[in-house]
Amino acid sequence: MEDSAAALSFKFIMKIVHTIPELREYLSAFKQPAFVPTMGNLHEGHLALIRQAKPLGDVTVASIFVNRLQFLPHEDFDTYPRTRALDCEKLEGVGCDVVFAPSEQELYPEPQAFKVQPPAELADILEGYFRPGFFSGVCTVVLKLLSIVQPRVVVLGKKDYQQQMVVRRMVQQFSLPIEIVGGETTRAATGLALSSRNGYLSESERAEAVQLSLTLKTMATALKSGNTDIAALQAQAMQTLTARGWQPDYLVVRRRSDLQTPAAEDVLTDAASNALVVLGAAKIGNTRLIDNLEV
16 A cells, blocks of 8 residues: 555656766666757757657656757857746656756867868758758767767657757767767647747747748649749749748759759659758848758
């Protein structure tokens, strides 16, 4: 009877760790960590990744770290929302076992002189073109986190489509014994992809923001319907958003396998075999949003 009462009164308590030695010591009791790296300011999309990760390992680990290396000088590193207490409440609520929340001094005790440089053909296009050095910063911190956590599986959101691909290739090339699993993009009822930066949007901008996903959907539908004029599709999409007051960086059709532009003669076949993806990045007001849709 007492054992039953004790079981009923048990409350799950998530462990929060701030140092590398403490995390390594704690994880030494496990063989197959499942890992979700984040920069915090968590939303339902992040929590969906935790739920997806939980059955894939014997302990679920999330990291919260705003990585200076992947921000350009004019970007929002200093103002990026830091909501660690609320993030931890949310993570505990979905059963995350461990949160690794290091300080910058803990993760970078000295200037990070050694950095990972991903190949230009994958990392200097699209996001890498508009944010030079971004993927070097991402790869460097992710490789460091993987070295610390030593997970069996890592779950990454597909909303950051190119980022997921870059990390996947890095893991392959370094022969790391890690499986990269993609998590589908979580969307609001309107279709807007959930993002930490959505918090920057005004009420009117949030109502308008769904137009990015709608424009990508229009491109995808055209491809599925047999339209092979990629240049015209991209130009029309750019014109559509620009006319609504957006500042688009790119709205493109690419191959899923390598993010290169498909050859004109292959577009029909690629669209029919689900081998394409449409990707977009655009500013509404002062907020830059990205999205994608597999075709």
